Amino acid sequence: MESAPPAMDAETFETKTAAVLSSVAEVIDGKDAALRSALICLLAEGHLLIEDVPGVGKTMLARALAVSIDATVRRIQFTPDLLPGDITGVSVYNPVEREFEFKPGAVFAHIVIADEINRSSPKTQSALLEAMEEGQVTVDGRSRALPDPFLVVATQNPLEMEGTYALPEAQRDRFMMRISMGYPDAAAEAMMLRQRDTVNPLSAIRPVLEADDVRALIAWARAVHVAPAVEEYAVALAQATRSDPNLHLGASPRATLQLVRAAKVTAALDGREYVVPDDLSALLPAVFAHRLIPARGAHRAGARPIESALTRIVERIPVPVGAGR
Structure with missing residues (x-):
């Protein structure tokens, strides 16, 4: 029996969204606009593309948001040899049952971190098109629904970097927002040196929302x-x-x-x-x-x-x- 959705009002909405932003801010300091954009995409049922040079916290932002929500999370490292089936899943023959079984790919999660998405070929990138638009994937003629809520947070290196492919127009159009992280200011960078020398900042984050909470927040914003x-x-x-x-x-x-x-x-x-x-x-x-x-x-x-x-x-x-x- 499914649990009833959490009660929602303006005060509860403010409290819960502030808790998420505060949780992620423990890891990503001084990037309030980027954190807010990530939350907007989650609650607007969109997807987020973070484009910037390596090392400025793109993946850390995605991981911090994922850890702050008690939901399933999968990370996909996009590389030139990544195949579409690695993302969507494949049907594998079971000799005991004498039938094909579907093995879900990494896209079957509430939050999918697509790391360095433009380092794979356009063919592999296109495996996300149906998932991002319709919340499902079709393999061997059968459509399978993805978890709800579903958010793709993709990171991308600038095109002038070596080993990158331009995202096709259809792929870019699936992303609700594209943002850049930018370099941290001097104070934030100095604090990062002190705090992360021996401790992984993600280990201190605890989930502040569950999937049901996210669905209730989405419904409130939709109204x-x-x-x-x-x-x-x-x-x-x-x-x-x-x-x-x-x-x-x-x-x-x-x-x-x-x-x-x-x-x-x-x-x-x-x-x-x-x-x-x-x-x-x-x-x-x-x-x-x-x-x-x-x-x-x-x-x-x-x-x-x-x-x-x-x-x-x-x-x-x-x-x-x-x-x-």
């Missing part, structure tokens, strides 16, 4: 109100990327949907039961930028054509007045 004017504003932002002369590929309808979902969680984290236009514009770079492709020659106009295009779009699109409630 946040989005006024029609705010929905129209989100659509206008997405459509503007498709007609911008400096962009070859604009945001997909999936991007619009995920922008609104992320805005709902943002509003809930801020203690509101409704989304405001500022929620959308603040999330735009993290949700849209990795899906966009600059037009040929756009780099001549500046070093960061995608970010510049998004800034112009936000400035150009009229903000609905009094929208929210």
Whole structure:
């Protein structure tokens, strides 16, 4: 018999989400924006792509979030020889039973850490497409559901690093947000030297949420109100990327949907039961930028054509007045 879902209200939502952020912050110091983005993706039922140079804590953030939740966690180290079956699972013949048995792959977990995802071939990367979009995998013609909740936290090294492959457009579009960790400040780096010399910081973390808690938090955030004017504003932002002369590929309808979902969680984290236009514009770079492709020659106009295009779009699109409630 399944247990009843935990009772949820605004105060409980705030308490539980603050506990997760505080738990992860014990390991990742001074990166509040990155921690918040990871939590937003979890509660908006999206997936997170963390892109940065090696050694800045990308994998540690993913592992700390996973440890803070009492749920199943699997880590996949992406390498050039990784096969799709290693991710989704394979059917193996059982000579005793004289039939094929399905052996689940590493993707069958609540939280999947896809470490250095762009070090494997595009064929292997594509094994995650169905899982990230539909919460299931299909092997030998049979679909199998993945655990709920389901979150992929992928880390990626910059493309100029040796041994990396560019993620296909379809793969990038599956990620709700892409963020960068950045280098720690001097104080945080000095503290890291003192604290991690002899102790693994992950060993001090204890789960603060269970899978049922996460499902209840997701349901609470999903119920946040989005006024029609705010929905129209989100659509206008997405459509503007498709007609911008400096962009070859604009945001997909999936991007619009995920922008609104992320805005709902943002509003809930801020203690509101409704989304405001500022929620959308603040999330735009993290949700849209990795899906966009600059037009040929756009780099001549500046070093960061995608970010510049998004800034112009936000400035150009009229903000609905009094929208929210």
